[in-house]
C-alpha cells in the first residue's frame with residue numbers, strides 16, 4: 568500500500584470531512600467530486616499539510632503525519648494552489664529542486680521541458696495556464712518519486728496540453744511499484760487513465776469502484792412512472808424523479824437489459840454517474 572487514509576476527519580465551519588481511501592502500487596486512483604466536495608482537503612491531509620481532527624494517515628507503511636524526509640522524497644506533488652514564485656525562471660527553480668531533492672534528475676527534467684515546450688529562461692508568471700500546469704507535473708515527476716499526488720493537474724487546459732500531461736503520467740506508470748492519486752473534473756481524463764475511482768461528496772466517500780466496473784456494469788435507466796412502479800429495484804443505487812418519469816442508476820446494467828428489453832438503458836458517463844450519486848435518492 569502506498570498511501571492510506573482511514574476515517575480522516577477535518578472540520579471547516581459547516582464542512583465536515585470523513586474520508587477513508589487508499590492508493591495501491593501499480594494503480595492510478597481518481598478522486599472525483601464537485602467544487603468544495605473535499606478533494607483538496609483529502610490530499611492535504613494525506614500530505615500532512617493541514618492539521619486533522621482525527622483518523623490515521625499512513626504513507627508507505629509508516630505513520631504519515633507529519634511526513635518524514637524520506638517519505639517526502641517519495642511523493643511527487645502538484646496541488647492547485649501551490650507553485651514556485653512567479654518571479655523565478657525554471658532555471659532558478661532547478662537550483663532549488665537540486666537542493667530540496669537529492670534524487671532530482673536534472674538532465675531528464677530539462678529534456679522533458681524541451682519536449683513539452685516549457686521555457687527555461689522565462690519568468691513563471693509569464694507562462695500560460697497550460698505551460699504552468701505542465702511545469703507543475705514535470706516537477707512532480709522530476710525526482711523519481713514512488714507516488715504522485717495530483718490535484719486537478721489538467722484543469723483549464725486545452726486538448727493538446729491535456730494529452731501531453733496524460734502521456735507523461737502513463738509513461739510514469741510504466742515503472743513497477745508506482746502509483747498516482749489524481750483528482751479531476753474532466754471525466755474523460757479519468758476514464759482513460761484511472762484503474763479505480765472514489766467519489767467524494769460533502770466530505771464523504773459515496774462510491775469506490777474499479778473504472779472497468781463503472782464502464783461495463785453501471786448504467787442509467789429511463790422510464791415512465793408506470794414502468795418505474797413495476798421495476799425490480801434490487802440493483803438500483805439511486806433514483807432521480809424527472810418531469811417525464813424516473814432516471815435510475817444501476818450497477819447491474821445487464822440485469823435490466825435482459826429482463827426489461829423495453830427500457831432505455833444508457834451507458835452513462837462518469838459525470839452522469841457522479842451527478843446521480845450526488846443528487847439522487849435511495850428509494
Ligand SMILES: Nc1ncnc2c1ncn2[C@@H]1O[C@H](COP(=O)(O)OP(=O)(O)OP(=O)(O)O)[C@@H](O)[C@H]1O
Nearest residue numbers: 579580582600601602603604605606607608609647
Ligand atoms: N483553509 C480553509 N479554511 C476554511 N475552509 C476551508 C479551508 N480549506 C477548505 N475549506 C472548505 O472546505 C470545503 C472543501 O474544500 P476543498 O478545497 O477540499 O474542496 P475541493 O473538492 O477540492 O473543491 P474544488 O474542486 O473547488 O477545488 C469547502 O467548503 C471549503 O470552503
